[in-house]
Amino acid sequence: MASLSKTTTEQYSYIKNRMASTFASTIPIVDLSKPDAKTLIVNACEEFGFFKVINHGVPMEAISRLETEALKFFSLPLNEKEKAGPPNPFGYGSKRIGHNGDVGWVEYLLLNNNQEHDFSLYGKNHEKFRCLLNSYMCSVKKMACDILELMAEGLKIQQKNVFSKLLRDKESDSVFRVNHYPACPELAVNGENMIGFGEHTDPQIISLLRSNNTSGLQIYLRDGSWISVPPDHNSFFINVGDSLQVMTNGRFRSVRHRVLANGFKSRLSMIYFGGPPLSEKIAPLPSLMKGKESLYKEFTWFEYKNSTYGSRLADNRLGHFERIAAS
Ligand SMILES: C=C1C[C@]23C[C@@]1(O)CC[C@H]2[C@@]12CC[C@H](O)[C@@](C)(C(=O)O1)[C@H]2[C@@H]3C(=O)O
Ligand SMILES: O=C(O)CCC(=O)C(=O)O
Ligand SMILES: [Fe+2]
Numbered sequence: 001m002a003s004l005s006k007t008t009t010e011q012y013s014y015i016k017n018r019m020a021s022t023f024a025s026t027i028p029i030v031d032l033s034k035p036d037a038k039t040l041i042v043n044a045c046e047e048f049g050f051f052k053v054i055n056h057g058v059p060m061e062a063i064s065r066l067e068t069e070a071l072k073f074f075s076l077p078l079n080e081k082e083k084a085g086p087p088n089p090f091g092y093g094s095k096r097i098g099h100n101g102d103v104g105w106v107e108y109l110l111l112n113n114n115q116e117h118d119f120s121l122y123g124k125n126h127e128k129f130r131c132l133l134n135s136y137m138c139s140v141k142k143m144a145c146d147i148l149e150l151m152a153e154g155l156k157i158q159q160k161n162v163f164s165k166l167l168r169d170k171e172s173d174s175v176f177r178v179n180h181y182p183a184c185p186e187l188a189v190n191g192e193n194m195i196g197f198g199e200h201t202d203p204q205i206i207s208l209l210r211s212n213n214t215s216g217l218q219i220y221l222r223d224g225s226w227i228s229v230p231p232d233h234n235s236f237f238i239n240v241g242d243s244l245q246v247m248t249n250g251r252f253r254s255v256r257h258r259v260l261a262n263g264f265k266s267r268l269s270m271i272y273f274g275g276p277p278l279s280e281k282i283a284p285l286p287s288l289m290k291g292k293e294s295l296y297k298e299f300t301w302f303e304y305k306n307s308t309y310g311s312r313l314a315d316n317r318l319g320h321f322e323r324i325a326a327s
Contacts, residue, residue: 011095011103012103012104012105012194012195012261013103013194013195013198014192014193014194014195015193015194015195015260026221026227027048027050027051027052027219027227027229027230028040028043028044028047028048028050028051028052029051029052029053029054029235030044030051030052030053030054031054031055032053032054032055032056032057032143032146032147032150033055034055037150038150038151038153038154039154041147041150041151041154042151042154042155045151045240045244045248045251045252045253046251046252046253047222048219048221048253048255049239049240049245049252049253049254049255050219050229050237050238050239050240050255050257051237051238052229052232052235052236052237052238053143053147053235053236053237053238054234054235056143056235056236057139057142057143058136058139058140058143058210058236059139060234062132062135062136062139063136063210065132066129066132066133066136066270067212067268067270069125069128069129069132070109070129070178070180070268070270071180071268072123072125073109073122073123073129074107074180074268076123078094080123081094081107082094083121084109084121084122087108087110089110089309090110090111090112091109091110091121092107092108092109092121093107093108093109093110094106094107094108095107097197097198097313098309098312098313099309100310100311100312101312102198102312102313104195104196104197104198104259105181105182105184105194105195105196105261106179106180106181106196106197106259106261107179107180107182108177108178108179108180109122109177109178110175110176110177111133111175111176111177112173112174112175112176113137113141113172113173113174113175113176133176136270137176137272140208140236140272141167141174141272141274143208143236144164144167144206144208144272144274145161145164145167145168146164147206147208147238148163148164148167148205148206148274149161149163149164151163152164155248155251155288156287157285157287157288158287162285163205163206163244163247166205166274166275166276166277166280167205167206167274167275167276169276169277169280171277171278171279172274172275172276172277173204173275173276173277173278173301173305174204174272174273174274174275175204175272175273175275176270176271176272176273177270177271177273178268178269178270178271179196179197179259179267179268179269179270179271180266180267180268181196181197181214181216181259181261181262181266181267181268181269182266183261183262183263183264183265183266184261184262184263185263185264186263187261187262187263189263193260193261194260194261195258195259195260195261196216196258196259196260196261196262196267197258197259197313198258198313198314199220199256199257199258199313199314200256200257200258200313200314201241201242201254201255201256201257201317201318202239202241202242202254202273203241203242203243203275203304203305203308203317204241204242204243204273204274204275204276205241205243205244205247205274205275205276206238206239206240206241206244206273206274207238207239207241207271207272207273207274208236208237208238208271208272208274209236209237209238209239209269209270209271210233210235210236210237210269210270210271211231211233211237211267211268211269211270212231212233212267212268212269213231213232213233214231214262214265214266214267214268215228215229215230215231215262215267216231216259216260216261216262216267217229217231217237217257217258217259217269218257218258218259218260219255219256219257220255220256220257220258222253226258231267239254239255239257240252240253240254240255241254241273241274241275242254242304242317242318243275243276243282243301243304245318246282246283246284246295246296246318246321247282247283247284247285247288248284248285248288249284249285249288249289249292249294249295249296250295251288254318275301275305276301277301278300278301278302278305279300279301279302280300280301281298281299281300282296282299282300282301282304283296283298284296293323294323295322295323296318296321296322296323297321297322297323299321304317304321307320
């Protein structure tokens with residue numbers, strides 16, 4: 001994947017070389033060890049649907065050991081990696097994202113938390129890889145639940161575990177993804193920007209992203225501009241997903257985001273997507289309605305997921321489920 005010519009990159013989307021501004025100071029930072037965390041989380045979810053977390057409690061040692069194993073996997077020859085693919089939807093994938101024509105300058109591993117994966121396909125260190133992945137997923141899931149509980153407190157919801165119980169449920173449909181974006185030297189020469197992972201919102205409740213120190217992630221602001229998120233390998237970045245937007249009746253916004261390929265350095269990111277059980281009804285919480293109508297028709301996570309997997313990355317997936325306001 002690292003060697004490419006113009007013909008191989010033609011299939012990817014380029015974006016105009018208008019640099020997105022990097023406003024490091026715009027992105028809210030939440031220190032999970034501070035008492036104001038819950039208020040800052042609610043403000044960030046309302047304004048951006050996105051924030052950075054420090055003092056997260058996931059040991060750096062566990063993170064870097066997993067990152068090393070993931071990089072070892074991605075450095076295998078393509079035919080070896082392809083033994084763990086194609087992703088339907090889980091396994092190893094390269095360039096194609098989903099099944100509806102999206103492509104990006106990325107290769108990845110997609111795993112489901114409650115499905116047995118045949119790890120023997122993941123290189124000769126697969127046992128080590130599996131153990132590191134399991135312990136990382138446990139720590140990140142715990143952090144996700146802590147954040148969701150702070151969120152419920154910040155929203156003054158009596159039932160503190162109203163969101164976190166969905167991730168803790170043994171049927172929780174959560175997904176883990178490792179994305180590898182090789183450096184794309186042609187971009188460094190032409191000064192162009194190419195899409196690594198096209199713009200989209202995450203369909204689940206919450207996503208916890210951690211990457212190495214290579215830039216690329218951008219988020220879309222309410223004013224219609226894209227901003228680059230300065231990478232920080234010691235922190236986690238949290239996205240509000242579509243399901244949380246619905247549960248808060250639109251008070252929190254699922255954030256549109258994308259990744260641009262880098263001309264000089266490869267990027268490795270690991271994302272935990274916390275999702276509810278398939279049978280869970282996704283609907284606004286009564287305590288957040290305050291006499292207002294629901295903005296959404298009723299649906300289960302199974303129905304939303306089915307519709308998601310038939311959509312293109314950039315689609316507004318919640319559009320199908322919005323109620324048309326009576327005039
Ligand atoms: C094009 C697609 C890939 C995706 C499923 C979809 O049809 C639309 C949503 C995509 C997305 C974005 C967030 C996560 O990375 C993901 C695993 C998810 O749940 O929804 C991906 C899906 C995928 O890569 O299969
Ligand atoms: O790789 C990244 O940094 C973000 C990718 C992403 O948004 C996703 O996998 O849903
Ligand atoms: Fe995403």
